Amino acid sequence: MIHVFNTMTRTKELFTAIQPGVVNMYVCGPTVYNYIHIGNARSAIAFDTIRRYFEYSGYQVNYVSNFTDVDDKIIKAAHEAGISEQALTTKFEQAFNDDTKPLNIKPATVRPLATEHIDEIIAFVVDLIAKGYAYEAQGDVYFRARKFPDYGHLAHQNIDDLEIGASERLDDGELARKEDPVDFAVWKGANPDEAITWASPWGPGRPGWHIECSVMALKYLGTTIDIHGGGQDLAFPHHTNxxxxSEAHTGTTFANYWLHNGFVTVGDDNEKMSKSLGNFVTVHDLLQDVDAQALRLMMATTHYRRPLAYTKVAITEAIQIVKRLQTAYANLAFRVQQADAVQTPDVDFTAQVNAFKVNFMQAMDDDFNVANAMTVINDFATALNVYANQAAVSALTGQLALDEFAAEVMVIGVDVQPVANDDDTSWIDEQVAARDAAKKAKDYAQADAIRAALKAQGIILEDTAQGTRWKKE
Ligand SMILES: [Zn+2]
Known part of the structure; x- marks a missing residue:
């Protein structure tokens, strides 16, 4: 029974899927005008962890997350780089995929682009005008915020407090074109110098920022979605709009649960992460010298609603934790594969594994309480180590434990299983076998020489009662 904190009601609520066994979730994606910064990664990781937990719990998750590929920032950045908007956005869409892959962020089920939905966006805006919710003004189209009952509820703001700063593009007279300062653009008429425009019933222009998410969530997930997610800075104005x-268009609830992740701070100050503060850290740069799995673990194990402090100390700790989890897995995996492993189940250890699963789920069911879940995972790792040291190990129960452990750790996005990468390690196994043969022949000088040669290449040998195994330093 999963409970989630719903920003709309500000309470933890029992999660009930519209269609049993299926979660339809929409998460606002980045504007692709640069490499993603650590704040974007935090949001992607928070919702990937939530998605993975739903999947672990047996749900099928339809995860839709967009790329905003047309807006003022893109137009400006493309102009500065002397390339087309499309060349710029294509480059940074690819960069997003490259940077999120090592962080074990699963690809979205659908990753729609605003520019590929212009016809649907125009049809949506036409409908809003027909229903009296929107109006055209000199090539722009605005939404009448005051006409929508409860506008601002999500961000718990009163509409009369929103007027200051509510408008965008004030510099070119937008305020004068609006009936009311709280109205927001659903379509923007093209400025004379803008190259990227589409024909519309209101003349050449492009979509306002908010409209794409309404259109694409409706198209890919239906009238009412289960979960809508994003950074807490999006609650107003983006999600509010x-x-x-959406509700003006469909006449019904847009999303049943609204989940928002907290900010990221870098270093020791507690300022909100943003480019203007000069502490803009891109994931692209970060991954040059920070271990991706450690970064993932650090970001996934801070509760998604809390502020996350990115510090060197936190990364160093995360590296140790990842290593410990992988070692625990490797220790038992080694025993399970040995010839002396027992082929019958171990009742006591099965009960332990089941208890870890129950406790893990109890933690995560409580609005994804990763701190408590990590306590369970750490205890589970200890139990794997203890079991691996027993005289007799059940291959069946050992494998069951390994699978459950790997699945739990994968919910937080860390892979404890040996990676099937390009590194061919068969030469190490050959050296280990050669050393065993030398020892058997009592050629200890040769055995020591092999051990030393491997050590020089960062391979550590461990002689155990069950044979020799190796690990990387
Ligand atoms: Zn959005």
Whole structure:
């Protein structure tokens, strides 16, 4: 029974899927005008962890997350780089995929682009005008925020407090074109110098930022979705406006649960991560010298609603934890594969594994309480080590434990299983076998020489009662 904290009601609520066994979730993706920064990664990791937990719990998750590939920042960045908007966005869409892969962020079920949905966006805006929720003004189209009951509820703001700073593009007279300062653009008429425009019933222009998410969530997930997610800075105005547009269009609830992740701070200050503060850290740069699995673990194991402090100390700790989890897995995996492993189940250890699963789920069911889940995982790792040292190990129960352990750790996005990468390690096994043969022949000088040669290449040998195994330093 999963409970989630719903920003709309500000309470933890029992999660009930619209269609049993299926979660339809929409998470706002980045604007692709640069490499993603650590704040974007935090949001992607938070919702990937949530998605993975639903999948672990047996749900099928339809995960839709967009790329905003047309907006002021893109137009400006493309102009500065002297390339087309499309060349710029294609480059950074690819960069997003490259940077999120090592962080074990699963690809979205659908990753729609705003520019590929212009016809649907125009049809949506036409409908909003027909229903009296939107109006055209000199090539722009605005949404009448005050006409939508409860506007601002999500961000727990009163509409009269929202007027200051509510408008965008004030510099070119947008405010004068609006009936009311709280109205927001669903379609923007093209400025004379803009190259990227589409024909519309209101003249050449492009979509307002918020409208794409309403259109694409409806198209790919249906009228009412289960979960809508994003960074807490999106609650107003972005999500507030998505709700107004979508519910004006469909006449029903847009999303049943609203989940928002907290900010990232870098270093010791507690300022919100943003480019303007000068502490803009891109994941692309970070991955040059920070272990991706450690970064993933560090970001996934801070509760998604809490602020996350990115510090060197936190990364160093995360590296140790990842290593410990992988070692625990390797220790038992080694025993399970040995010829002396027992081929019958171990009742006591099975009960232990089941208890870890129950405790893990109890933690995660409580609005994805990763801190408590990590306590369970750490205890589980200890139990794997203890079991691996027993005289007799059940191959069946050992494998069951390994699979359950790997599945739990994978929910937080860390892979404890040996990676099937390009590294061919068969030469190490050959050296280990050669050393065993030398020892058997009592040629200890040769055996020591092999051990030393491997050590020089960063391979450590461990002689155990069950044979020799190796690990990387
Ligand atoms: Zn959005």
């Amino acid at each position: 998505e709700i107004a547009q």
